[in-house]
Amino acid sequence: MKNLRHAPLAEIEQLMKELGEPKFRAAQIHDWIWKKHASSIDEMSNLSKKLREQLLEVYQIPKVTIDHSQFSNDGTIKSRLKLHDNRFIEGVLIPTEKRMTACVSSQVGCSLSCKFCATGYLPRARNLEFDEIVDEVTLINQQAETHFGRHLSNIVFMGMGEPLLNYKNVLKAIERITSPEGLGMSPRRITLSTAGVAKMIKQLGDDEVRFKLALSLHAANDQKRNEIMPINESNNLKTLIESLLYFYQKTGNEITFEYILFKNFNDSRKDAEELVKIYRQVPADLVNIIEYNAIDDADFEKPEENVVDQFMEYLAANRVNARLRRSRGKDIDAACGQLANVTRTA
Template identity: 70%
Template sequence: MQAKTEHKNIRHLSLTELEQYFETLGEKKFRAKQVYEWIWQKHAHHFDDMTNLSKELRQQLAENFSLPALKVDATQYSADGTIKSRFHTVDHHMIEGVLIPTDERKTACVSSQIGCSLSCKFCATGYMARQRNLDYDEIYDEVVLLNQQSERVYEKKLTNIVFMGMGEPLLNYKNVLKAIERITNPTDGLGMSPRRITVSTAGVAKMIRQLGDDKVKFKLALSLHAANDTKRNEIMPINESNNIGALIDALNYFYQQTGNEITFEYILFRDFNDSRQDADELVKLYRQVPADLVNIIEYNPIEQALFAKPEEHAIQQFMQHLEKNKVNARLRRSRGKDIDAACGQLANKE
């Protein structure tokens, strides 16, 4: 018996390709639209679910195609309302996604790769080997499952999506953009506004420029975490080939091409990047890019790293210095720390 995974994933066919397939069967073209709705809008996970197709046609699809989908493997609930889900892929890998609720927003934090190759020193995912990129339909599934969870638990649909989970989105460029295209498609997708989607990168200058050339409509966040090359090299090896100067140029190009919102992410580490001088360097960098916001993030400890969160007075002094220098800065308190769901903590732990 042939394994199902050897069949072509039906979700990797365009609507035109599906129409051509049905024509070879002597079926009407509209059948393709029906199937497309089942797989992208009604989120069918089995051909048998497609009840407006004949039994024979469903059987024929099952014999010729696979319909793999992510499944929820485990769910953890934080005391603050954050929900972390571990998803199981069809080829037996695990990834994590997080639902972060506030009164105004229900945000899905999604992963783009299984593991990560960038080895950022403060991030639990960075200590995992990169197994592979996620396909666009797998990323789409993450969003669908987290949306279903939000509707079930909070009786509200997702309002926002951030690509801040496991992996570097810009090293899985085509799948991330194709997933966003499906998520934002108003006719046969989820119909979410691209303005409610933020893609976060550790800093791949060439691909930031590519985003500009592709005239994307979503927001961009740069995980900065240090405002000079010496310190950034120390904690983020990618900076050695994508230094701050190159990133500033790329971000300015991105903004010229798109006019889209840019955010800096800056995790505070005690006695590393939390001094007055560090704040001054951040102010200087902020003035070189049309950034809308600097998110100052509380550090969330992980077993593999020796970093620590600064004392509260040091955090407040840092924030005050930014505000005094007219930097639009916001302190982002961590959510889901008790279930390892906070920024930098995703690592498929039990």
């Protein structure tokens, strides 16, 4: 059975012609898929029963559903989402006074094996299809409307998986989300976070994307980054800096560095000095300093508060635009690096 949401409008129009149906039926079907978010062909009530039966002979609509949701004391909602093949991903709604943000996944599992990330300890089962990513965003948007009476204001691709290793589907999903028939969201309100795939960062530049880019840095020298992020062995800092400069030259889009502080690993004065050097080589507008969130498989710890303060003070003294990002949803394993803690035991 073919996925109806993967069928171009021209294909549906051709099928209507073959079935002796008027051309506008194709537009009606298209509206049911993308504007009304139909979960089945049977829901398409303005089509005749015969036409629905004929469509069912060729197509299906595999939908993503919410299997289970957890609610944090700070308002964060983490949802385990079930895919049509009975696999699971996780997505998070992060509400604040000014923003309503969806943290979305792009793969089932991950192949990069970052040592501090729960998803990194899962095998990569497969990429998400573009329509599954759209479903994920749509479901989280519905949660925002139901629980907070507000639409999503921002989307971050910081959930399970490496977005740039699912390039075509992620870009197609963003195209759909930002379209008038999707959420109509500005690309400037979308941030794609990557562990660092230099070749694909350059491809983003060539494609002149309009969304923001965040690099998960977490160590400012190759030796340490190799220890915690194996991808650095084939995408070292020099190569990544070159790719980020190329991306900025092509797009002018904002670039952010993400830097998790680990006790006695990357939190020293020397580490801060190395981070400043990296920052000055790239037109980055912000460094997000992130507190570490514990996971079962890793032995990392958070630094003491005074160490964090000293690190931040050094960055500020060297004119680095840095922000300390306090994690939300820690009580439900929804914070940065924790996704998959529940999913993998499902």
